[in-house]
Amino acid sequence: MSDSRLFKFPKPQWMNSANSRTGGVYLAGALFSIALFVLIDAATFSKSNLNGSDFHMNFVDWIPGIFSALGMVVINSIDKTRLSADNFSYSGDGVAWKARVVLFMGFAGMAGGLAGSMTVLVLKYVVPEATWPALWFGVSNVITNALVMLSVTSLKIIMAHRQLAEDYKLKLQS
């Protein structure tokens, strides 16, 4: 591992421990929960009696979040071992290629969700000049999609480290 390193600075040692991996998964769940409830808060606020403006959340505001969540599901349902093309048993069937296409679609869904949330913020709330309590509907959308992205990043870092640890265990066994 150390001789095939790519970057100048080594990975910190604490990232490899089992505890930090467990914590990372909990962190991903927590981030996703915060993301979902930020969006739900905006939707509830839109319906509550505090919202005196003409702006309301409808289905359009949920579409970016749905895309982000779908992308998250797609990315996390890919088996990481299928991605490496130098895996001899799978290089013949083009499984790595298929896995990359599916993974690309997942990331495209997430990036599209983030971009879409910014589009909704600008087109639906900033351009018609919404003031603060109504502007929160658009801002919460961006926050939600950014948090879903962070949650996926946290999970992906964890998965990569688990893969390394499993390879190491396999090396020790053989």
Added chain:
Amino acid sequence: MAGLKTIIVLSFILAIGFLLVILSSALFKNYLTLLVVATYVVAPIPNWLCGKAQGQDDFMDSGTSSVVELGRFMTGFLVVMGVALPAVFAHCDLIRIEAMVMSIIGGLLIYGTIISFTMFFHEQEEF
């Protein structure tokens, strides 16, 4: 009997937690905060179920540990949900700020009791 003392203290804390949550709903005649109790009671279940699912075939633990991680993900989700739900209610004027504070503290006490109780039993199982 250190175990008996622990059980008494834990049940005391659990009772305080339930008291706070029930007060937060009954004082303001708004029973939405009772959802916090449901959330925190459900929170340890995914971890437990997924731990059982992995325990069935731990002959080769490749792939099965992702089930455990799914359980952890859902637990993290539910724990934060227990805090986020009253905050959303309070922000949208469905409950009052005092009810939010009381239900969050009560919910954390209930969840802390459940967690420390399971840890206590795991310690006993090992010996």
